[in-house]
Amino acid sequence: MSGLNTLTIADARDKLRSKEISAVELTEACNAAVAGGDALNAYSVKTPDMALEQAKAADERLGQGEAPDLCGIPLGIKDLFCTKGVESQAASNILAGFKPEYESTVTTKLWESGAVMLGKLNMDEFAMGSSNETSAYGAAVNPWRRQGSDAALTPGGSSGGSAAAVSGDLCLAATGTDTGGSIRQPAAFTGIVGVKPTYGRVSRWGIIAFASSLDQAGPMTKTVRDSAIFLNAIAGHDAKDSTSADLAVPDFEAALTGDIRGKKIGIPKEYRLDGMPAEIEKLWNDGADMLRDAGAEIVDVSLPHTKYALPAYYVLAPAEASSNLARYDGVRYGHRAKLQKGEGIHEMYARTRAEGFGPEVQRRIMIGAYVLSAGFYDAYYRRAQRVRTLIKKDFEDVYASGVDAILTPATPSAAFGLGEMADADPVKMYLNDVFTVTVNLAGLPGVSVPTGLDSQGLPLGLQLIGKPWEEADMLNTAYALEQSAGFVSKADKWW
Template sequence: MNDLTSLTIATAREGLRKKKFSAVELTEAYIAAVEKARVLNAYIVETPDKARAMAKASDVKLAKGEGGALEGIPLGIKDLYATKGVHTQACSHILDGFKPTYESTVTENLWREGAVMLGKLNMDEFAMGSSNETSYYGNVINPWRRKNSNAALVPGGSSGGSASAVAAHICAAATATDTGGSIRQPAAFTGTVGIKPTYGRCSRWGIVAFASSLDQAGPIARDVRDAAIMLKSMASVDPKDTTSVDLPVPDYENAIGKSIKGLRIGIPKEYRADGMSSEIEALWDKGAQWLKEQGAEIVEISLPHTKYALPAYYIVAPAEASSNLARYDGVRYGLRVPGDDIVDMYENSRAAGFGPEVQRRILIGTYVLSAGYYDAYYVRAQKIRTLIKRDFELAWDKVDVVLTPATPSPAFAPGEISDPVQMYLNDIFTVTVNMAGLPGIAVPAGISKDGLPLGLQLIGKAFDEETLFTAAAAIEQVAGGYQAPKWW
């Protein structure tokens, strides 16, 4: 039975429609696989009873030929998404015991299409981290290991549980979110596909807020087609999120397999950062070559403000986070630690509830927004954002899509990076995309000398996710897929 978990969404969908197996059988196979893979710590809450009930309902609909686009497909949900009556804590202690009385718009969309929830996935606390080491619920383990080694590696972050679960086949696909690279970096570290759509493509309603002008929902999936299927169902305009954009959601699957003949691919020279490893550089060149061989035109471009994106991000994101996280006061939900008076209670609750990385970012954010510093930091960073966005707008005159590496290195070991700034540098290739609000996709493209997956990133024009799916599928077609050897 367990080989049902090896099916992609596209193949499982076919099997369900042809009644080769039932949604209940598919879900049972995943529930068993989830239990066996607990060592990965990808799920922090398993919801097998809910999954069985949803699968049963799917079978009823499938029997009548009424199934939705994801009917009977078992998914994992990042703990950042509000799920009605089910643990939702952004993997923070401060939301201790929080069970929302409402459902996020994105998950609501998925359930409407018939998807089945297997449980909630581990992540960095409040999505702040690049290695899934800041979760209150402990580290997530990457299913991938270095050649001839049993040592644990991080799955990347913040959507580390999502990436690990997809790579280990303990969900068909997962929801994730990306504020600076939190979908694309873990996808690259685990040999999976992750897309951060254009800001405004998916509703942010019911997703625990980190940095509201950067946060965006997206899927992590096993291949490009599955990512396209997921995004189609996740995306919507939503009256409850005024930043969600009222544009029709294309059938992204149609973009897969289209010819890339004549597509202009930009190679930004500024991404050849000092100290780029020869392995990453070779992967990048190889990716460009693959696209060229399929008829694309390779064009060198310049994005001169690239190097300022990450430091500007570390003003904008903590500033917005310090404001968003002000709501955790020990009064309305979550943890309360008593104090001498109400202010003492606030301070005790927040000191006990937030982990060190979250506290660090709240303090940075509070500092850069404090009287006298607002113009020097936040306003300057927002001006630099305008320049970063303009760099891309000028590039779009010459190219249709931009190709870059997804990460500066393959997955590393827990504890290997302890300096905050060094950890932040993991997002050096992904963060510009959030700053400019553009869509970006990470697609597996090779294996490192240590035997670990490496990913390439494609960046597109606003709301041109279709071209990203077309180009990513062209890379995937040559690179093939990568599957972690099962050791758990």
């Protein structure tokens, strides 16, 4: 049966349970798509034999009935998640060849649910980047192209391989991580749905750390319903993660009624940036109209400290990164450089880290070390922490006023070309996160929903920001937006 790799999780689940298809047939179709999708460079490691073994086990489980929702569903796993016996190197040369002897909590939950692993997915090195161009594997490529152009576009970052694989039907869904927008921005660039849960909703144990107070894993899927199903499988308390919340996990899929009558949706005036493309402005207005037509009340809100979010983020995230990445020194973890005659341990440290880390990671480690240094700690790091507290309070005040969710653009533009920003001031690349970093700083849930195309035929997304722990309500609003937008466009296959 052809085209099985294009199914959604929900459709595949129904077909598997009705015995219309088997997990092995579904996995074979996805393995074939992965093998034929090398031009997208979405996968860093392919595991077709492991996938078929898992699929056979899933078929046995399905035959017994009462199988979990993800049983037999083929997934891609971002290279940041440790997977036992499979290379997990965070797209960095410093971890080349690393095969963990343990499994991350998220992937453990997925395998317990009967899900199937097709392989590991490309990403920005240590999740530092917005275009997947910092990867040791080379850039992942967006399945979408501008009308009349063969120029390769970025799938976004850092979860670029995940976005490209889901959008290009090289898996049914994928894991991503979001530190400043790394699920939501690539989802918007590739016309898929990406969910960043509330900080603490999904365990971080076994996920290679970038910035521990900001990192959060989440699903990247073809539809909002699929995201709800996926999130149910990976959410929950984990004693191995001290930041994991011991809260009951609601049935996110059951919450998708599409009824948002009486809901109050905030439009923050601070997100109307100077120079915002007219297409993004129109998309945002159209999205507000769609929610209004579905029965929601649209209200203007203010998040006054938004303008300080990017600078605060690019102090705090590199500071945490410099601390987290200190362990990769050639002694405790990672690649070790060969020493020249007469060189000692200091030269070994310096040479190891220079060889192992790419330029963007080196840049962020240096920024982080600088802002944490004795003379600048108060001027930068402590001040950024205070700004973070103010940003969080802005959201608390808005939600306390009765607002249920906030609607914003997901990105300041559609996908840009690979190499277009490579030689530019790095700050231009950092500006891609302008609409997303506030959500991480405040620890809130957010979702990117594809809602339209730009004039060049590229997908654009809108972001909904929910109340803490209210993913179910946020996803229901996202479901209503998805239903109204009716986005069904797919990239024309060229790979």
